[in-house]
Amino acid sequence: MDWDKLRIFHAVADAGSLTHAGDTLHLSQSAVSRQIRSLEEMLNTTLFHRHARGLILTEQGELLFDATRAMSRRLDAASARIRDSEEEVFGELRVTTTTGFGTLWLAPRLPALFTQYPDLNIDLMLEERVLDLPMREADVAIRMKEPSQADLVRKKLMSVRMRLYATQAYLDQAGMLTEVEQIGAHRLIAQNPGAFQVASGKQLVESLLSYDRPRLLHVNNYFGVLQAVLSNLGIGVLPDYVTEDFPGLVRVLPEIESGEVPVFLAYPEELRQSKRIAAFRDFVQEEIMEYRRRRRDSPEG
Secondary structure, three states: OOHHHHHHHHHHHHHOOHHHHHHHHOOOHHHHHHHHHHHHHHHOOOOEEEEOOEEEEOHHHHHHHHHHHHHHHHHHHHHHHHHOOOOOOOEEEEEEEOHHHHHHHHHHHHHHHHHHOOOEEEEEEEOOOOOOOOOOOOOEEEEOOOOOOOOEEEEEEEEEOEEEEEOHHHHHHHOOOOOHHHHHHOEEEEOOOOOOOOHHHHHHHHHHHOOOOOEEEEOOOHHHHHHHHHOOOOEEEEEOOHHHHOOOOEEEEEEEEOOOEEEEEEEEHHHOOOHHHHHHHHHHHHHHHHHHHHHHHOOOO
16 A cells, blocks of 8 residues: 555545645645545545535545554654664653643643753643553653553652642631531532542542532632632642642641542653653652652651
8 A cells, every 4th residue: 555645644634624734744735635536546435525614534534544543653653762762852752641730740840851851842731531652642641540551661659648728818717627527617629529530539529528518619620729729719629749839828627638649650661762751750750759858858748
């Protein structure tokens, strides 16, 4: 099968448009159209339904697109490994983690990484969905549970706990809690127990809701919970690492906290020799060690 035609087909399927694919490939629309027609004739099938607003893959086109997508990912992996044979750390590294950890812990520390490696580009993908590392949806992941996917190098970085925090301004106005039964007199800011989140966080919220039911503000990630807490809206369920960068938060009911939540770093086995992966992994581990040291020296410990 003609590799050049497959490359053009993949670009058209990805863009959903001959014109957009031509712009990406630096080819005219007519040249792209000729290549697609030639491929369809070669395979004796129709790959696209033509509509006024663009192109839609047929069932046969979907099958071919699945194959070219897998080929593209494998080629990207091979290209990355070839580039990483050089001594320099450069190029793009796709990092995925949760919205909370990515915005509240990782992103504020990235300037130090870029100072070390100015030619390294980070594509930071923040979402709760677990991306498929072996299929190269991302290069490296930091997750709040041990990854279950096969063929991954994985390392536990640390553990965190979910705790209750508020601002002093809110507590001055609403009053400090001395026992958990008083939670009903306050607004609880947390993720909805039915939303995707770490099990320990969900269990803590459910236990708090079993008391005299408080007023509620549900936010679908910890970054949003933190912003609501900082706006003096109530008492938030937040990971304990937020206190380092927001020391003005006051811990409420210190005896109340979730179980430990493990934090893992993982990447595909085939990228074990990647210098970009090694640079990012070592940087995160060093930051974790420094974070742990500061936590040990802090009054909260």
